[in-house]
Amino acid sequence: MTENVTKKEVLEGISLTKDAAKRLIQIKTKKDGKYLRASVTGGGCSGMNYNLDWDNDLQDFDKIYDQHGVKLVVNVKSLIYLRGMKIDFSSDILSGGFKFVNPNASRTCGCGTSFSV
Numbered sequence: 053m054t055e056n057v058t059k060k061e062v063l064e065g066i067s068l069t070k071d072a073a074k075r076l077i078q079i080k081t082k083k084d085g086k087y088l089r090a091s092v093t094g095g096g097c098s099g100m101n102y103n104l105d106w107d108n109d110l111q112d113f114d115k116i117y118d119q120h121g122v123k124l125v126v127n128v129k130s131l132i133y134l135r136g137m138k139i140d141f142s143s144d145i146l147s148g149g150f151k152f153v154n155p156n157a158s159r160t161c162g163c164g165t166s167f168s169v
Contacts, residue, residue: 065117066090066126066134072141072150073120080106087116087125092133100133102152 068076076088085106093101107125110116115131117124126134138153 065115065131065136066124067117067138068119068122068124069138069140070120071143072139073122075141075143075150076122085109087123090124090126090134090137090139091130102134102154104139104150 085108087107087110089103089105089107091103091105093103110125111127113128114125115128117126133156134154136155140151140153142148142151
């Protein structure tokens with residue numbers, strides 16, 4: 053976590069582990085956006101899906117979290133469901149990939165990309 057993100061902001065926002073940030077920096081290409089946008093969309097086997105996508109545009113009321121060299125952006129509508137979430141990454145062969153640890157989720161699917169509150 054960089055100095056410009058306070059403990060309160062991490063609890064209210066989204067945090068990236070060093071492993072997640074390292075992997076994001078590795079896979080980002082020059083054509084990808086400046087910001088990593090985290091959001092929630094409807095669907096999936098549990099009702100809501102996590103969405104990560106690169107974006108160049110900031111919207112009104114976006115929250116920006118600069119962590120480990122990655123500028124993570126989330127809109128306030130999605131932040132309601134993602135508050136306090138941690139995004140991690142594992143390179144494990146069988147269960148590797150990005151992991152979403154969301155304290156607001158009452159149920160998650162087996163793949164870990166869908167949840168309900």
